[in-house]
Amino acid sequence: MSILVDEKTRVIVQGITGRDGRFHTLKMKEYGTNVVGGVSPGKAGQDVDGIPVFNSVKNAVSETDADTSVIFVPARFATDAMCEASEAGIKLVVAVSEGIPTIDMIKTVKFLEKNNTFLIGPNCPGLISPEKCKIGILPAEIFKKGNVGVISRSGTLTYEIVNEITKSGLGESTCMGIGGDPIIGLNFIELLSMFENDPQTDAVVLIGEIGGDAEEQAAEFISKNMTKPVVAFIAGQTAPPGKRMGHAGAIISSGSGTAEEKIYAFEKVGVSVAKEPSEIAKLLKAKL
Amino acid sequence: MKIHEYQAKEIFANYNIPIQNQIICYTTREIRQAATKFNKPVVIKAQVQVGGRGKAGGVKIAKNPVQAEQAGTQILGMKIKGLTVEKVLVSDAIDIKSESYVGITNDRNSKNIVIMVSSEGGVEIEEVAKRTPEKIFKMGINPEIGIFDFQARNLAFKLFDDIKIVSETATIIKNLYRCYVETDSSLSEINPLVVTVEGKVIALDAKMNFDDNALYRHQEIEKLRDPTEDEKKEIDAKNKGLSYIKLDGEIGCMVNGAGLAMATMDLIKLYGGEPANFLDIGGSSNPQKVIDAMNILLGDKNVKVVMINIFGGITRCDDVAKGLVLAMKKIDVKLPIVARLTGTNEKEGREILKNSNLISASSMSDAAKKAISLI
Numbered sequence: 001m002s003i004l005v006d007e008k009t010r011v012i013v014q015g016i017t018g019r020d021g022r023f024h025t026l027k028m029k030e031y032g033t034n035v036v037g038g039v040s041p042g043k044a045g046q047d048v049d050g051i052p053v054f055n056s057v058k059n060a061v062s063e064t065d066a067d068t069s070v071i072f073v074p075a076r077f078a079t080d081a082m083c084e085a086s087e088a089g090i091k092l093v094v095a096v097s098e099g100i101p102t103i104d105m106i107k108t109v110k111f112l113e114k115n116n117t118f119l120i121g122p123n124c125p126g127l128i129s130p131e132k133c134k135i136g137i138l139p140a141e142i143f144k145k146g147n148v149g150v151i152s153r154s155g156t157l158t159y160e161i162v163n164e165i166t167k168s169g170l171g172e173s174t175c176m177g178i179g180g181d182p183i184i185g186l187n188f189i190e191l192l193s194m195f196e197n198d199p200q201t202d203a204v205v206l207i208g209e210i211g212g213d214a215e216e217q218a219a220e221f222i223s224k225n226m227t228k229p230v231v232a233f234i235a236g237q238t239a240p241p242g243k244r245m246g247h248a249g250a251i252i253s254s255g256s257g258t259a260e261e262k263i264y265a266f267e268k269v270g271v272s273v274a275k276e277p278s279e280i281a282k283l284l285k286a287k288l
Numbered sequence: 289m290k291i292h293e294y295q296a297k298e299i300f301a302n303y304n305i306p307i308q309n310q311i312i313c314y315t316t317r318e319i320r321q322a323a324t325k326f327n328k329p330v331v332i333k334a335q336v337q338v339g340g341r342g343k344a345g346g347v348k349i350a351k352n353p354v355q356a357e358q359a360g361t362q363i364l365g366m367k368i369k370g371l372t373v374e375k376v377l378v379s380d381a382i383d384i385k386s387e388s389y390v391g392i393t394n395d396r397n398s399k400n401i402v403i404m405v406s407s408e409g410g411v412e413i414e415e416v417a418k419r420t421p422e423k424i425f426k427m428g429i430n431p432e433i434g435i436f437d438f439q440a441r442n443l444a445f446k447l448f449d450d451i452k453i454v455s456e457t458a459t460i461i462k463n464l465y466r467c468y469v470e471t472d473s474s475l476s477e478i479n480p481l482v483v484t485v486e487g488k489v490i491a492l493d494a495k496m497n498f499d500d501n502a503l504y505r506h507q508e509i510e511k512l513r514d515p516t517e518d519e520k521k522e523i524d525a526k527n528k529g530l531s532y533i534k535l536d537g538e539i540g541c542m543v544n545g546a547g548l549a550m551a552t553m554d555l556i557k558l559y560g561g562e563p564a565n566f567l568d569i570g571g572s573s574n575p576q577k578v579i580d581a582m583n584i585l586l587g588d589k590n591v592k593v594v595m596i597n598i599f600g601g602i603t604r605c606d607d608v609a610k611g612l613v614l615a616m617k618k619i620d621v622k623l624p625i626v627a628r629l630t631g632t633n634e635k636e637g638r639e640i641l642k643n644s645n646l647i648s649a650s651s652m653s654d655a656a657k658k659a660i661s662l663i
Contacts, residue, residue: 101502139601154547156599212396235550238557246531246546246568254414
């Protein structure tokens with residue numbers, strides 16, 4: 001097992017003929033992901049390395065039975081792409097696109113919720129169930145099949161930590177970046193709950209950062225609902241208030257959303273928080 | 289993006305939110321003229337984009353033009369939280385009966401827009417939230433539907449009993465909501481919203497922040513940008529595809545990815561150093577980006593050593609290393625540079641760096657320790 005995606009997942013790529021879309025489609029296919037089609041309006045009939053291209057998600061779904069879509073279209077068209085996927089019956093949308101206006105995302109998230117479509121992202125690297133399926137832009141080489149679930153608000157910091165986990169001899173069940181924006185789809189709590197119910201997962205690593213209170217809420221959820229051990233890392237202890245640290249969601253506003261508050265919330269409920277990324281593997285081994 | 293109070297009030301006025309008469313002044317002469325024009329007591333407020341202006345002495349009341357000019361002499365040129373006051377807002381003074389708070393922002397958890405009101409106006413709302421959270425009322429608004437009259441009215445009833453004042457306030461709340469949505473604001477605040485002794489409801493202060501991701505569709509708001517010196521550098525970096533924020537330390541950081549960049553800064557602090565900046569070069573090995581990033585770091589006179597931390601994912605370490613070496617050849621760097629590359633093709637990357645004058649580090653902690661030892 002694993003969560004959300006596995007070897008049976010049938011993936012289409014929205015924006016498959018763009019530079020990034022094409023590049024990562026090939027990387028996903030090379031990894032063994034079942035990429036069954038792509039969407040690029042006006043380019044139906046073409047193919048990308050043998051993968052058929054369709055004009056609409058609806059056509060792609062009816063021809064390929066796709067259940068998952070990854071979105072590589074530019075920010076201005078990304079919310080439209082997400083809603084199109086949802087309306088066509090796609091069950092999981094993974095939005096890599098970065099720079100989407102917040103109000104557009106609020107409306108989009110509500111539309112997807114109404115259709116019971118899961119969303120990962122936006123502004124995220126995607127997700128992977130090692131040796132089964134990789135969706136998005138994560139570098140395949142650092143992952144190994146195993147029993148650790150990883151949920152992160154970051155991209156390269158996730159790779160840094162996963163690399164340490166894998167090097168230590170452990171491996172991952174499923175790893176996902178949930179996105180660096182204020183308004184995102186699936187959050188820490190929803191994913192923690194899926195990992196709690198996943199037989200392959202024995203422990204979860206949570207990688208948080210400044211801004212919002214998702215980590216505090218996760219801490220409360222863990223104390224009440226998780227039987228599996230959770231370890232965490234929080235980035236942004238040295239971040240100044242009021243400044244957006246790259247990610248639109250990584251901002252300490254009016255003195256709330258600080259790393260100190262998040263670390264305190266985790267430690268209070270028995271979640272070990274690593275002082276530096278390389279410490280995660282050690283903390284995991286102590287709990288497994 | 290932030291704007292000044294006077295700019296936010298001009299936007300408010302376009303949305304029929306009542307404000308005082310106002311004149312923006314850059315010199316003491318202009319202040320005196322403005323006060324003469326009002327021909328009644330005036331309030332003079334420093335226009336800098338930080339909170340706590342009143343406490344810092346940046347807000348003064350003057351009874352006549354002479355006093356106004358004196359107050360202007362004191363306020364113009366003063367520093368508030370490191371920012372020099374270059375302009376002041378002069379408005380007619382108002383006799384206040386009560387002060388409340390109205391604010392709108394996005395709520396990450398409920399994935400809604402949220403309107404907040406409190407009868408505790410005129411003080412920092414964060415203080416109210418900490419001390420007496422029961423005095424803040426929140427209402428989530430679904431932007432697909434918009435705000436109903438009854439919602440605005442019920443919020444206003446949390447502040448007032450008099451139906452005339454409630455109605456005026458409800459209209460202001462609805463107008464502020466429309467203003468918030470139509471301008472892609474991320475925070476719109478009236479603090480305080482005052483009731484005057486004559487029974488009028490007026491926005492006495494105004495604060496608006498905007499969603500950077502939506503500025504492309506609001507040229508009129510982009511034009512209001514009045515960046516500080518540090519912000520100018522940040523904007524300049526952004527135009528080059530870099531995300532940069534200046535801090536006060538001595539170790540210049542160059543990292544790919546925002547989360548890793550924050551973690552790198554934290555690690556420097558953990559080992560006893562101080563980061564000079566946040567700098568995310570994004571996911572690319574393009575030598576030009578490395579050159580631009582290096583020039584920004586070298587432009588900060590406090591920087592004594594540079595620490596480069598790259599995780600090679602899709603971008604391979606050997607490509608990044610080649611980019612670094614090429615960049616170093618193009619610019620003359622006298623400071624020591626510690627570079628740590630890890631991830632895909634790590635060994636090949638380190639091999640390439642061996643033949644350069646970059647100091648290679650094996651891990652993040654190793655890089656941080658080496659950088660600190662070189663200050």
